[in-house]
Amino acid sequence: MxxxxxxxxxxxxxxxxxxxxxxxxxxxxxxxxxxxxxxxxxxxxxxxxxxxxxxxxxxxxQDNWIFMVGLVLMMILIAAYEGYSRQRSHPIPNYFLILAGSMLITVFLVLGLILQFILHTQPWYYPYAMIPIAGMIIGNGLNSATLTVNRFIAEINHREKEIEMLLSLGAPPRAAIQDALRESVKAALLPNVNAMMTVGLVQLPGVMTGQILSGIDPLIAVRYQIMIMYMWVTTATMMNILVLALVYRRFFTPQWQLKRELLRVK
Amino acid sequence: MTDCHFYIFKLILAVVSAVETNYLYQLNQLSRDIEGVQILKGISLKILSGEFLALLGPSGSGKTSLLRLFNSLDSPTAGILDYRGKSIEDWDIRLLRQQVGMVFQEPVVVAGSVHENLTICQRWEKPIKPLSDLDLLATLDKVGLKSIDMHMDARSLSGGEKQRLALARVLLNQPQVLLLDEPTASLDHTLAHRIIRRVAELHREMNLTCIMVSHDPTLVRRFAERVVFLHEGQIAEDGPVTILDRPTSAQLQAYLAEER
Incomplete structure (x- = not known):
């Protein structure tokens, strides 16, 4: 068989x-x-x-790179809109653009690296690789960014007094909010990092299961899965840091004041 | 216009502007709205350097909202707010906040030791000369915390100790103005008086301008020199602390009767 x-x-x-x-x-x-x-x-x-x-x-x-790139852009826009609408209870100014921009950068770097240097696809936009991998990057990036942003808002609410105290001493917003940023990224990355610890021991990941079911040598399936695990963690880290680096600024005025009205639930 | 007139005119202008810039803070028809609600209405106020001023009033009268403007934690919605003769918006915010320190109602300490809390400003600003332990001890002495262990976790301090630590942290910035937002509200009467007495001493020794929010007329009578009484976001009465003995406005009379 x-x-x-x-x-x-x-x-x-x-x-x-x-x-x-x-x-x-x-x-x-x-x-x-x-x-x-x-x-x-x-x-x-x-x-x-x-x-x-x-x-x-x-x-x-389709054998057309413009079509493929357009498709990936489309996926990014849909995902960014999805993320934006999940954030309705706590609107963040320009959140849609922030998500779309961060995804664009992450997809460009991670997908480019995988297609060019790991899979060596021919042509570079080989759809059987490009579409599913782009989908994984975007989906995972969106989920992780949503987690981080939610955690970040909870952190600012929790640390409001501390942040204002630091600001009142002359701290720039970045310094006043640094601990909140670190905690949020860490909390959002933990599930990804934990998954790296137990992968293959507790359960087989979906992609690998699918490949094995369709008759691919487990050793090849495993190589794919290793790459995907690394890709997930890097995507999540990159997305979280890019999104938060843009999001935290929305919570401050140019006069280094915390916009407390953004903290209250609408 | 003759030359003579012109020079007299110039002289008057110079005198006026010299007097004007002498004010530490100058507020003119200032208002602040929060989400459509007017918290402060038409506040006009002049504060001189070296004053010990108390902002007195019932809760919700806008005391804290006004105090926050002095350190630019908030901005006025309309009107003029000048600090040292220059609009507060035009100040380098870092410089302004170094000069104008703030002690909040609830003492806030960050995770870490007493030492880390005291030197927190060095996290974002590399000092020319780092603070030595001697500097820190001298400041701790000023707030009556000389015998504290600097390596102790700041979160394990008592409320009064935390508040004095917060005061020391502000003093290390060498401020010229100290804003106090009911800093002793969560402390007992004796401790509250001890801390404010320290502040009053610093005010005299260092010529520190103090603006203190309070709803405690005894505390205000004892330490403040000037009282601004706020009622529903407006100044109802403004004068030396003796106005508490002979209040003219109905609001202040009612307030004092209630507090008694």
Whole structure:
């Protein structure tokens, strides 16, 4: 059975609905008020992923770097908008631009390095590598940045008096807020760093599982996974630091005053 | 206009401007809004160098909001706020805040030792001559904390000790103005008086201008020289501390009757 894989057919997918039927049955049994949502979720998963399959097939057929770059830019804008709308309860001025800009820099550096020097893709915009990796960088970067920014706002709220005390002594905003910045980045990176400690011991990461399922030699799958783990941590670090370096300034006036009105929940 | 007139005119201008710049702070029709609510309304006030001024008033009268403007922690929404004859916005903010120190209502210490707290300004400003332990001890002595262990964790100090540490930290900046936002509100009566007595001594020894927010008329009577009484964001009465004995405004009379 070497280097073979079991192609799953549409009939097989229909059979997999049995799994959902089991979930439904259990929820009905305990009268948990989730049936409708679960039904919508089941349908959306099916429709969204099927559509995505066709879309990806179409994208992968494109042999045009402008199209690929445009697609990545599109993904960045959508992700930045998603991050921006998650931050509605605590609006930060220019947050959309901050996210989009930080993602652009991170994607350019990390994706460029991977495509050029690790995978040596030919052509450089080889869609089978570029689209999924860009997706991982953007998605992971967004999640990590959201965590950091939330933590950062909690930190400023918590340290408001300390920050104002430091400002009143003549501290520049950067110095007054340094501990809050460090704590926030550290807190957001911890899950990523912890994942590096337990990867492969507790569970196999999704990408690796997928590759092995589709018949790829585990040793190759492992090499991909090692690269992805490093990529995740670096992406998260880069995103967090870029985003916070831009975000913290929004909390101060040019007169080195803390904008306390931004701390209160809208 | 003859030459003579011209020179007299110039002379008057020079005298006027000399007198004007003599004021440490000059506020004219100043107001401050927070999210659409007017906290301070039409405040006009002149403060001389070397005064010990108390801002007295009930809670919510705008005392702290006014005090924060002097160190530029906030900016006025409208009106004029001059420090040493120059608009506060035009000052180099770092220089202004070194000259105008602030002690907050709740003592704030940062994580670390007493020593780290005292030398905190060196984190962002490399001094020409780093503060020696002798300098630190001399300052700790000024606030009555001479016997404290400098390597002790600052967070384990008592409330009164923390507040004196905060005062020492400000004094190490060698300020010319000291802003005090009810610094003894969380302390007992005896300790509060001891700390403010220290401040009053520093005020005399170093010719330090003190502006203190308080709602304690006894404390104010004892240490302040001038009282500005605020009521609903406006100055209701302003004068030497003796006005507390013969209040003219109905608001101050009512306030004193209530506090008694």
């Amino acid at each position: 070497e280097n073979s894989f079991y192609a799953i057919t549409w009939t097989d997918v229909l059979v997999s609905l049995v799994l959902m039927v089991m979930a439904f049955a259990l929820i009905r049994w305990w009268k948990i008020d989730l049936g409708k949502t679960l039904l919508i979720g089941t349908i959306r998963t099916f429709v969204q992923l099927t559509l995505m399959g066709y879309v990806l097939t179409y994208f992968f057929r």
